[in-house]
Amino acid sequence: MLHNGRYNLEGCSGAVQTFQLINGPYVSGADPTTADYVAIYMGDQVAFSDLNDDGVDDAVVVLGVNCGGTGVFTYIAAVLNNSGAPVFAASAFLNDRPMINSLSIANDEILSDIILHNADDPMCCPTLQTRQG
Numbered sequence: 001m002l003h004n005g006r007y008n009l010e011g012c013s014g015a016v017q018t019f020q021l022i023n024g025p026y027v028s029g030a031d032p033t034t035a036d037y038v039a040i041y042m043g044d045q046v047a048f049s050d051l052n053d054d055g056v057d058d059a060v061v062v063l064g065v066n067c068g069g070t071g072v073f074t075y076i077a078a079v080l081n082n083s084g085a086p087v088f089a090a091s092a093f094l095n096d097r098p099m100i101n102s103l104s105i106a107n108d109e110i111l112s113d114i115i116l117h118n119a120d121d122p123m124c125c126p127t128l129q130t131r132q133g
Contacts, residue, residue: 002061003042005086007077010093012038012067032068039066043074049105051089056081060103060110063091070123071096076103078110099126 003024011017012035019026019040029037043062051058059079064072077091094100099115117126 001084001086002046002059002079005061005079005088007040007063007088007091009040009063009065009075009077009091010073011065032066034068037068040064041066043100045100045103047103047105047110051078051105051108051110052080053108058089058105059086060105062100062103074098074100076110076112095126097123097126 003021006018006020008016008018011019021040021042024042026040027038031037032039041064043064045062047060048057050056058081061077061079063075063077065075066072073096074094075091076094078089079086080089081087094114095116098117101113101115104111111132113131115126116128116130117123118128121127
């Protein structure tokens with residue numbers, strides 16, 4: 001169901017938009033070199049546990065936004081379980097092509113181990129180790 005969820009993310013225009021994934025990706029526009037192109041993909045890493053103390057497992061997913069070119073602007077998104085239906089709760093921008101080592105949920109908190117880009121890192125090779133909760 002997460003692969004068919006609705007997510008609020010900053011799109012290619014810089015404004016927050018709602019995107020409906022359909023069996024995994026959202027793609028608008030056929031040509032990545034045009035201004036109207038946007039592709040959003042859900043990553044493989046998903047964490048499940050209760051985020052809002054209702055006794056039901058919720059989820060945290062990784063979403064990548066591509067506006068054409070090589071950049072993949074990566075977000076994590078919290079998704080609440082509302083009687084079996086995924087309901088977007090919040091998202092946070094991580095970086096362009098970070099390395100996500102782990103995501104988890106513990107004590108109503110999203111925990112992450114992620115390598116981000118330092119100011120002088122090449123885009124291929126982030127080196128800033130971060131652990132956040």
